[in-house]
Amino acid sequence: MSKPLVHIQDLCVRYGAKTVLQDLAWTYERGTHWAIGGESGSGKTTLARALANQIPYQGSIELNLSSDKSPSVLYVPNWYQFTNLEGDRNFYYQQRYNTHQGRDTRTVAGELAHFAEQENQALAEALPLVQALGFEQQMDSQLIELSSGEHKKLQLVKALWSNPQLLIIDEPYTGLDKASRKSLNDCIDSLAEQGTQVILLTNDTNLPQCINAFAMVQAGQLQEVASPDDFIVAKPRQSRALPEFLKAAPEATSEQIIQLTNIHVRYGDKTVLEDISWTVNRGDKWVIQGANGSGKSTLLSLINGDHPQAYGLDIRLFGNQRGSGESIWDIKQKIGLISPEMHWYFDQTATVWHTVTSGFFDSIGLYTEASFQQKKQVDELLHFFDLYTVKSELLSTLPLGKQRLALLARTVIKNPPLLVLDEPCQGLDQTQTQYFNDVVDELCQHGKTLLYVGHYESQLPKSIDHRLVLEKGKIVKPQQKHILEERV
Template sequence: MLHKILSIDKATVRYLNATLFNGLSFEIKKGENWALVGESGSGKSALLQTIAGRFNITGGNIRYHFWDEAASKANTGEVTTPHKMIALVEPRHHFRNLSNTTDFYYQQRYNSSDSEDALTVADHLNAAKHSGSTEAFWTVEKVSRLLRLDELLDKQIIKLSNGETKRLMIAASLLKNPVLLMLDNPLTGLDVKTREKFNNIIKQIAASGISIIMATSVHEIPAVITHVAVLNKGAIVHESKIEDFKPELFEGDKTDWIATDELNTLLNINKSTATYNLIVKMEQVHIQYGDKVVLDNINWQINPGERWALLGPNGSGKSTLLSLINGDNPQAYANQIILFDKKRGTGESIWDIKKKIGFVSPELHQYFPTDNSCLQVIESGYYDTLGLFRPGSKEKAEIALRWMKALEIEQYARTLLKNVPASAQRLCLLARALVKNPPLLIFDEPCQGMDDHQQMHFKNLVDTICRLSNVTLIYVTHYQHEIPNSVDKVLRLEKGKTVL
């Protein structure tokens, strides 16, 4: 009989004033690896956080059987808590600067002097190394090879792409040599090549004796998974062995409806009457940090009303290219770049640029303050600020709420951003990008973490917006099926260069 690693028995789990689970029961045995699936907000992340000890258990109990065994064998003081033997990889990182006193900020990666205050990948991994007295299986050398970090060891962590950051987070968690590794949507942000190799990565982790629990989509369950738990509205509604699991029974709602008349009305509120001959024109753009060339001889012209997909693997230069358009990268002034018919450096401010762009990206989500309500976050889109720092406007708040309804998130209007599911946070930032009706929309991996229905609804919404308006669109994704049907032009990057 397999030994239990962890068991939860009829637990009541609370966070702040909310009850997350009532009568929760769940157990993991040695040799088992679990996938948690379910719609957005069903409780997958909350279950991982519960196991990690982040929430209060006010009824029932949770027992870490691996801890009982380890504590009986350990010298006094060697093992302090069971949570030290668990690693959780969350959607957002918690990197600190060299002084360990100040959080990173959104534009820091593009400002060379400020980015020097960041650890390198090698520094971060060395700091995460297992500190126990026993010899560790997972070493810096092993995790660097497994997660393809060898070529990034000297790179500052603030300059990593979204996918590179995710690989580093997984590598750092392995260096704890945990008994239990928990992954919250680990494939988010990873390019096609890394996703294809993920099965082998997880297989090697499991082969080292680590048990795995991962929140994921029903469409992306690695071969090493032995069991599946389906969650719905804060309850485990189904458990089975992987060979008995029928994913088609648990796919999201495939029906969708777009309120076209309402969307058309929203798109004409405060609509700009300005017209442009060029949205973007880049000629021989070159971006370099030290000896590292990030963009090499990029030529790109975007005309009004065009819809582009910007594609390429992690680290290919996509985010840097977008930062030149969005006004976040000071190296734009040293290059031949025209935005909205004006050459960069001819008197326009960063705010003149941003007011014409609706922008969302994984990095914006990472660094966006979370202490505003979701409605306030969306209203801040009128001012291009990271949060609402002025008294709210009743008129603007009403329009923001209408955009929330269009994106099916109005139930979160008065809830703080930090207290809603990650997918709802991203949808709030998408509404923030749309609320001012800008002539250019830049959506960088907008569907990260969304369930099937949310992805379908957002894709249909974008296509409807493109049909009803002359908006220009740049869309970035690692998933071909996410690209809206309205997109008909492609720019592909690889190692900082355009490729056919």
């Protein structure tokens, strides 16, 4: 009788005084491919990193893998980390929009060639994966220019190309549009047919056909379940009263919050946005959609003041022409922003309290003393978001769902007239997404204007009443509320 692929006994992992996995046991038989779910912070990632021998642990993990095939175990983390040409990861948030800074990183083609050389892979074998994930148009793009979804594709191309014996992917669908998710599932099925064993850490139910076993991490243990419908996720939200300072209608000096006229953005020969004309009126709630790389994040960067090309374009914000004398901080004071990139680059030493308070000053980290009234508002907001008990903990140590809620609290603490939420629920499960969007709906009852990037109709705030769809940098579908009444 052949040995199981993986046999785990009495696995324990602790971070300081916190026990994450306790006496976990698991036998992973050959021929099965697993989806492992559970609440954010339950220990799924910890289990995966222990399997990949990336963290210290107690207990026994026996891997019965072939000694003549490498790599044996490949763990693919949720977020993609890249470096510049000198191996440095010390990037700042706005750097991706400064093209002279972008020359400091490789192109996608250069990164794949470098990976091929390092891993002794044939570069030609990567091309079918690049095509399958719809990544061909980004081959000449600098790494720092890529959106979060495009970074995810590059990460996945490398992982699938490596063809490991055991492939573990943490939140495989983060940042991917609907078509890319289907293509990824097809690629995983193909890899499984070639002999790779697969573990996906996800609460998603649209899985590759090869996935035939399911389990969840709960109370430090791994429990097998019949299907992903049985995964236990976050508890439904208990509604709380919105703090009084957020019930006041935010100040707005113009009925037109945003007016873009014939906007073009280019990087050298590459056109990112083409002939964009768009008006957002006070109180509008827009969803912005489009495939990965369609220009969504660039469009938002022109609005929130992070893109240097904004000063040469016909852009009016809050009734004022860009470049007519206002500073970038004047603009940011009226905008509350969340994006995957901001989350990536946020100060890893910030506590939850410092994170939320920094929203008053639009800083990545807290460098200014808050007033008594500001501190009072922070505490009120922490209670509203059920974050008060963890206010002294580092943001980076919280489950992803609570990190996003802390960043949403940071976004609204100054009660801005415009909320810009760029894929705010990326990586969250359905219950966490519903919780987040319910809060957004409550916030939007009091005069706020909303721009919300999201791929799935069923995972949008109910208050959305307009839609903008981008395709290859062009507007293809501006729509109003009656178009949005049927959600899928």
